[in-house]
Amino acid sequence: MSFVMGCAPRRKCQVIEQRLPLAPARAGRFTGLGRMLVGFALLGVFAIVSLPSPAAVIETEALSDPALVARYRHLIDEYRCPKCQNQNLAESDSPISKDLRSEIRRMLEEGASDAEISEFLVARYGEFILYRPAFHSGTYVLWLAPLAFVALGALILVAVVKRRRRSQAPGLQAEEREQLQALLGRAAQADQLDKPQ
Template structure:
């Protein structure tokens, strides 16, 4: 029953989550043309990965600011000269710092940033495991004498019912008077 209700909730949740997948608008202002479509594709990718230093949160591909235009022009020029993506990113970081990259590199300064989510998952898993193990060990599932007696009674009654099969084929109703005693 509860499972069914959960499944009913799942569908609207999926739609809500899908909304999160909408992409930010990309609008390069100047047009960089490349003879090679592969270069154009790398240009698009780099424009999205590099962050405009003048802006709070815009890629150089989305920003109108003059410095973003300069950076796009430099990226395009370097691509035409045959530079690799890494070389282009290095050239930008050398001038504008780590801020120029949306995904910071993994280095001494950033290991905490990258590692924290995984660390938290491990810690959280550890805590859950600890709780499970502890609960098992303390034996919360052993019954007190009174509970045991109650359970035995229930089982006994159940066995009795099953021993007198299908009276008149009528489905049995719980809590019918006279049956309990």
């Protein structure tokens, strides 16, 4: 049994140590607090939405300009906490997120552009940190697949509507029922045709 224990914050390591004896048999591999919480006590639940950090991230450090505040709020929503399970920098109270937030604030005050901040973070933590992946050969499928689905769907829609428009004019109810009967007969025949000889 081995643990991968990345302790970042003082408090959190204690949490890990405290919680270890409780369920030794189920300790698989844990990579951080998120998984610790989650692994032990949490979610038997397909819970919608949760935050593994039960403490709020509330920052009162001020930025000099309301425009910067708006950019800052937007940016910390777009970057992922590198160490957490699945939280952005705004939600995560891990020390690494705290450091990165203060770094972003510093860069904003120094007049860095969003692209520069993004570059700075990617150089250190990799593309993993971007919740909005950049468009390159590794993400073509990601960005284009939904467009392909919609395009394909639209093509099918047009084809079906065209075919249905050309098909026989809608009949009355009684006629339809006869048609249906006939069709059911055909379906039965077709079933037999389909069966392997």
